[in-house]
Amino acid sequence: SLKGLCILLDATYEYCTDWDICLNARKSKLIYFGKRCTDIFVPTVNGTPIEWVDSCLYLGVCIISANRFKCSALDRIKKFYRTANAIFRVDGRSDDLTMLRLVEVHCVPILTYGIEISVFDNSQRSKLRAAYNSLFRKIFGYRNYESVTNLQLNLGRPTWEMLCETRTHDFYQRLS
Numbered sequence: 788s789l790k791g792l793c794i795l796l797d798a799t800y801e802y803c804t805d806w807d808i809c810l811n812a813r814k815s816k817l818i819y820f821g822k823r824c825t826d827i828f829v830p831t832v833n834g835t836p837i838e839w840v841d842s843c844l845y846l847g848v849c850i851i852s853a854n855r856f857k858c859s860a861l862d863r864i865k866k867f868y869r870t871a872n873a874i875f876r877v878d879g880r881s882d883d884l885t886m887l888r889l890v891e892v893h894c895v896p897i898l899t900y901g902i903e904i905s906v907f908d909n910s911q912r913s914k915l916r917a918a919y920n921s922l923f924r925k926i927f928g929y930r931n932y933e934s935v936t937n938l939q940l941n942l943g944r945p946t947w948e949m950l951c952e953t954r955t956h957d958f959y960q961r962l963s
Contacts, residue, residue, distance in 0.1 A: 789828045792817075796830055796837075816840045818852050847900050860911040864918050867897045871922060883926050887942070890922050895950075902951055903958035916947040 803810050812835035819827070819839070829836045841852045842859065849859040871894045874886070881889075898915050907915065923935040923944075939946050945953065 789830070793830050796832055800832055812837050816843050818843055818850060820852065820856055821854060848906055857908070858906040858911065860907055860915050863897060863900070864914055867894050867918055870894045870897060871925075875925065884942075886926050887922070887944075890926070891944075894922065895919065899950065899954060903955040912951075919947045919950070 800810060802808075810832050812832040815832065815837050817830070817837050817839045818841070827839055829839070831837065843850055844862070847863075849862050851857040851859050871890055874889050874893060898919055902915070920935050923929065923938055924931065924933070927935075927938060929935055929938070936946055
């Protein structure tokens, strides 16, 4: 509840004051989940209001205000394409396998960051898979409607599904 939030903020502020820790309300954001409300109370920290936002970036994941907890991969996909395009623009383009290795090292980690915890819905996962497959299409000259699954397997590279499964498995192995 908002009342509980205010009590927690006051307690946090007192603790931080006692331990000489600075809180910056301008760097703090509030996001809500559930039914949208037009009149939202604005909590403060030391008299400075904390802003309500519709989305925020937390540990590399864009969290969206909605009825339920929701994340967006659009910022990640944009960053992925910017990075890939920077690599593809280099003059004196290398052979296909070298280009593939470059984008695997510099671009794929952008797409796969945090994928093992399943914060994205099926629509977002589909967009991430399309971006991953677009690398292979671009490098090896495949058209948008052509499947690159056999190409990936023949090159010894994982498909998007295999990549996600491996990362999820490794994540749970590290947890246990």
